[in-house]
Amino acid sequence: MTPASPRPHRRGEAGFSMKTLIAYYSYDGNAALAADVIKQKLCASSNAQKPEETDVFRIEVEHERRFKGFFKYLWGVKQIFSKKTPALKPYAIDFDRYDLLIFGSPVWASSPAPAITAFLKRLPVAGKKTAIFCCCAGNKGQSLDTMKSCLSKNTVAGEIAFINPLRQDKKEFADAVGAWVEQLAGAVRR
Numbered sequence: 001m002t003p004a005s006p007r008p009h010r011r012g013e014a015g016f017s018m019k020t021l022i023a024y025y026s027y028d029g030n031a032a033l034a035a036d037v038i039k040q041k042l043c044a045s046s047n048a049q050k051p052e053e054t055d056v057f058r059i060e061v062e063h064e065r066r067f068k069g070f071f072k073y074l075w076g077v078k079q080i081f082s083k084k085t086p087a088l089k090p091y092a093i094d095f096d097r098y099d100l101l102i103f104g105s106p107v108w109a110s111s112p113a114p115a116i117t118a119f120l121k122r123l124p125v126a127g128k129k130t131a132i133f134c135c136c137a138g139n140k141g142q143s144l145d146t147m148k149s150c151l152s153k154n155t156v157a158g159e160i161a162f163i164n165p166l167r168q169d170k171k172e173f174a175d176a177v178g179a180w181v182e183q184l185a186g187a188v189r190r
């Protein structure tokens with residue numbers, strides 16, 4: 001099987017002036033939506049100096065099981081407490097070509113989902129500018145701190161917790177993401 005690669009940026013969009021990768025895991029689509037809106041806002045950032053690349057990569061687990069309702073929580077929480085590291089679908093990412101790496105995850109039992117922890121633990125870079133986001137139902141717990149500890153060799157320039165983006169008013173969510181991206185753009189330039 002060919003290893004997955006980030007979805008390429010469409011040239012011609014107004015852009016953020018740093019090559020950016022947004023890598024995220026999502027079980028139910030909230031973090032996926034957040035990643036897409038972050039990309040849109042990066043490309044429209046008022047800090048943008050020139051068109052740039054922003055790639056989006058969805059981290060996927062091998063043979064992931066799909067549950068709904070109570071069984072989904074039971075299964076997910078069990079993974080957190082058993083500290084299981086899931087096998088990820090193969091990917092081929094040249095992290096060195098990016099100036100900014102943004103990582104996103106849902107919150108499971110106050111922690112990042114195991115897939116993102118597995119991904120961050122094998123991140124082959126140091127000294128990079130990064131930013132992190134999580135999606136939760138209202139209690140982010142230690143999820144962002146745990147992601148940060150996996151990125152200790154890098155600089156975390158921004159972080160944010162979103163509350164179930166799929167349930168939010170589209171415009172309000174896009175505005176909140178836009179404000180964060182503006183802040184982030186300023187922080188990474190410093």
Ligand SMILES: Cc1cc2nc3c(=O)[nH]c(=O)nc-3n(C[C@H](O)[C@H](O)[C@H](O)COP(=O)(O)O)c2cc1C
Nearest residue numbers: 027028029030031076106107109110136137138139
């Ligand atoms: C197993 C499991 C555990 C969860 N634990 C929490 C939690 O501790 N705090 C919280 O606010 N939301 C929790 N949630 C809700 C999700 O974090 C939230 O719905 C998130 O937006 C889902 O992201 P996704 O759609 O990208 O998977 C949990 C969801 C699941 C499936």
